[in-house]
Amino acid sequence: MPPILLYAVDLVAVALLTVVYFRRHHRRDLVAAYLGVNVGVLAVASVLSASAVAAGLGLGLFGVLSIIRLRSTELSQTEVAYYFAALALGLLGGLGTAAGWLGVAGSALVVAVLLVADHPRLMTRHRSEVVVLDRAIADRTALVAHLEQLLGGQVRAVSVQRLDLVNDSTWVEVRYEARSAQAAQPAEVTAP
Numbered sequence: 001m002p003p004i005l006l007y008a009v010d011l012v013a014v015a016l017l018t019v020v021y022f023r024r025h026h027r028r029d030l031v032a033a034y035l036g037v038n039v040g041v042l043a044v045a046s047v048l049s050a051s052a053v054a055a056g057l058g059l060g061l062f063g064v065l066s067i068i069r070l071r072s073t074e075l076s077q078t079e080v081a082y083y084f085a086a087l088a089l090g091l092l093g094g095l096g097t098a099a100g101w102l103g104v105a106g107s108a109l110v111v112a113v114l115l116v117a118d119h120p121r122l123m124t125r126h127r128s129e130v131v132v133l134d135r136a137i138a139d140r141t142a143l144v145a146h147l148e149q150l151l152g153g154q155v156r157a158v159s160v161q162r163l164d165l166v167n168d169s170t171w172v173e174v175r176y177e178a179r180s181a182q183a184a185q186p187a188e189v190t191a192p
Contacts, residue, residue, distance in 0.1 A: 001100045010093025013107045014038040014086055021082050030079055034086040041087055045094025085110050125178045133170040136163055153178040
């Protein structure tokens, strides 16, 4: 398969991926990051594909880029998935000339999986929030009951991040199932 065709497939795939990401998550800075990482990996992988150690160097590049970028605490797990997808698409486009149509199929699979897995209608009732309460609640049962009443759902997991008895506050990460899919998802909750 001609490399130019794989490059075109990569560019179409990463463009589709970033459009889907932006429409669902509205974070403009990561669109540029995903496109830049993808095209950079595509360019480097294309040059490496001419060498005898292309696969090893490609996987090493994948690992190094992942470690460097993923040290940031700003990325959610969904954003990490898109980041890895952009990296994988670049590698498939740059190193996939020997694989022929498998590179195209792999690119399509990466995009399709994220289209489905990150669909807004999938698991709409399941939420995860960081909640700051303006009272200290040390008893787990009381904390869960308070969060269920506050969030209008069934708490599935709760992790106390900070319990401040001096300033009377509790910071918790809570995973819960809303009673209805229509329930509003709070961005940040502060409760009495």
